[in-house]
Amino acid sequence: MSALLQVRGLSHHYGQRVGCQDVSFDLHPGELLCIVGESGSGKSTLLKTVAAQLTASSGSVRYHQRDDSWLDLNELDEAGRRRLAREEWGFVTQNPRDGLRLNVSAGANVAERLMAKGMRNYGQLRAIAKGWLERVEIDPARVDDAPTSFSGGMQQRLQIARTLVTQPRLVFMDEPTAGLDVSVQARILDLLRRLVNELGLAAVMVTHDLAVARLLAARTMVMQGGRVVETGLTDQILDDPQHPYTQLLVSSVLTT
Amino acid sequence: MTSDYNFAFLDENTKRMLRRALLKAVAIPGYQVPFGSREMPLPYGWGTGGIQLTAALLGPDDVLKVIDQGADDTTNAVNIRRFFARVTGVATTERTSEASVIQTRHRIPETPLREDQILVFQVPEPEPLRTLEPREAETRTLHALADYGLMHVKLYEDIAQYGHIATSYDYPVLVDGRFLTSPSPIPKFDNPKLDRSPALMLFGAGREKRLYAIPPYTHVESLAFDDHPFEIQRWEQQCQLCGSGDSYLDEVVTDDRGSRLFVCSDTDYCGQRRAEPAA
Numbered sequence: 001m002s003a004l005l006q007v008r009g010l011s012h013h014y015g016q017r018v019g020c021q022d023v024s025f026d027l028h029p030g031e032l033l034c035i036v037g038e039s040g041s042g043k044s045t046l047l048k049t050v051a052a053q054l055t056a057s058s059g060s061v062r063y064h065q066r067d068d069s070w071l072d073l074n075e076l077d078e079a080g081r082r083r084l085a086r087e088e089w090g091f092v093t094q095n096p097r098d099g100l101r102l103n104v105s106a107g108a109n110v111a112e113r114l115m116a117k118g119m120r121n122y123g124q125l126r127a128i129a130k131g132w133l134e135r136v137e138i139d140p141a142r143v144d145d146a147p148t149s150f151s152g153g154m155q156q157r158l159q160i161a162r163t164l165v166t167q168p169r170l171v172f173m174d175e176p177t178a179g180l181d182v183s184v185q186a187r188i189l190d191l192l193r194r195l196v197n198e199l200g201l202a203a204v205m206v207t208h209d210l211a212v213a214r215l216l217a218a219r220t221m222v223m224q225g226g227r228v229v230e231t232g233l234t235d236q237i238l239d240d241p242q243h244p245y246t247q248l249l250v251s252s253v254l255t256t
Numbered sequence: 257m258t259s260d261y262n263f264a265f266l267d268e269n270t271k272r273m274l275r276r277a278l279l280k281a282v283a284i285p286g287y288q289v290p291f292g293s294r295e296m297p298l299p300y301g302w303g304t305g306g307i308q309l310t311a312a313l314l315g316p317d318d319v320l321k322v323i324d325q326g327a328d329d330t331t332n333a334v335n336i337r338r339f340f341a342r343v344t345g346v347a348t349t350e351r352t353s354e355a356s357v358i359q360t361r362h363r364i365p366e367t368p369l370r371e372d373q374i375l376v377f378q379v380p381e382p383e384p385l386r387t388l389e390p391r392e393a394e395t396r397t398l399h400a401l402a403d404y405g406l407m408h409v410k411l412y413e414d415i416a417q418y419g420h421i422a423t424s425y426d427y428p429v430l431v432d433g434r435f436l437t438s439p440s441p442i443p444k445f446d447n448p449k450l451d452r453s454p455a456l457m458l459f460g461a462g463r464e465k466r467l468y469a470i471p472p473y474t475h476v477e478s479l480a481f482d483d484h485p486f487e488i489q490r491w492e493q494q495c496q497l498c499g500s501g502d503s504y505l506d507e508v509v510t511d512d513r514g515s516r517l518f519v520c521s522d523t524d525y526c527g528q529r530r531a532e533p534a535a
């Protein structure tokens with residue numbers, strides 16, 4: 001099967017400082033890839049550069065479109081970038097407050113992407129919003145409530161519903177469970193695993209937590225100092241880490 | 257005409273700058289054109305944007321009408337009319353049909369307008385997306401890309417909260433199928449009058465330094481949902497002065513016992529109807 005995303009020699013520099021350096025990988029349809037690393041390893045920079053939120057300093061990202069043609073993201077203008085972000089991709093931020101519209105109801109949050117795509121039937125929008133609330137385990141009776149009245153875990157589930165409602169082909173997730181209680185985290189990870197399978201989503205998820213990678217991702221990349229130091233099947237990396245840094249990460253997981 | 261001021265108060269360079277901006281606005285219907293707003297002898301909120309546009313438009317042969325909420329006799333309307341009478345010497349009128357330029361706050365006259373008339377709106381907030389998106393750079397991008405899903409989020413919220421689209425003033429419109437535009441705080445009752453109007457419609461926001469236009473016969477669509485179509489206000493009463501059943505009515509409290517009267521908000525229209533011999 002042909003790749004959905006092809007990343008080659010990708011770098012992003014903040015002035016003289018390296019954000020990420022010379023990263024290459026392929027992502028296939030239906031695949032969930034985890035990028036693991038500590039804070040400052042460049043994993044979030046890489047995610048944002050791949051998702052065209054940051055401009056690449058060098059290297060390329062190519063996206064395989066539905067019509068079988070390849071789109072070079074370096075050549076995309078602002079209008080094209082926004083169309084892609086709105087219609088084909090999704091982005092889940094670490095803090096749900098950054099990804100939600102806090103001054104409108106939960107239902108409007110879920111329905112916004114559908115309205116942006118031109119859906120103009122209120123009854124239908126509302127029915128879909130309720131259906132998605134149910135799918136992310138939020139009581140549909142809360143469809144008119146403000147997200148500010150939700151707990152942190154509920155807000156994150158609402159952001160997931162808002163992102164997935166248009167059935168994007170590719171979703172980027174930046175530490176979607178960081179900062180939440182462990183039990184809340186587990187529930188969201190279960191939910192993500194289920195939805196990714198049901199929808200056949202391709203996803204790139206950034207996490208500092210190897211346990212998250214083990215639960216969700218068949219394949220994992222380990223980053224340190226802006227570079228990928230090890231990449232492979234998640235189970236192999238966890239059971240038989242090759243790079244000293246990965247070995248350190250794995251041993252610290254096992255001891256906590 | 258007094259010699260204390262340049263004709264129409266503003267200097268000729270300023271008027272030229274305004275006319276250029278107006279031409280651009282007419283060329284791109286609904287697009288907000290920035291302009292160098294001048295200090296006017298009235299505070300913001302009193303129609304300084306509309307006044308600057310009117311000043312740039314008026315010639316010695318024009319006949320000016322000024323209305324505020326449909327009435328010619330409010331303090332605001334009287335002050336602006338007097339101001340222009342003094343600095344231009346042009347004739348003024350209260351009759352819609354006699355005016356060549358009508359400056360208005362919050363209404364469109366009931367009397368149908370003609371091709372040889374210009375309506376100038378006073379606009380407090382030109383950006384229809386502002387309450388939803390406070391960042392100016394972002395709203396500009398949304399306009400550039402015609403990315404207007406956000407406006408429907410607002411209408412969705414209305415229906416979710418009130419069971420219907422509760423927005424009744426400043427109801428958002430799409431001009432010429434392209435630019436999302438604020439019609440200024442007119443009642444949505446007046447929105448259908450914007451669509452394919454024979455008269456040129458100009459909008460001026462002094463504080464925000466923006467002007468825009470709806471040229472004659474431009475298609476203007478009020479946004480809505482398929483299952484919640486756009487509707488205008490209706491009254492069960494008729495005007496208790498002229499008997500009109502299809503004009504915009506104001507509810508007037510007539511005494512301290514709460515007695516109420518429904519009368520036309522357009523005072524000229526109401527007066528003309530009462531002056532007509534009964535048919």
Ligand SMILES: [Zn+2]
Binds near residue numbers: 495499
């Ligand atoms: Zn009347």
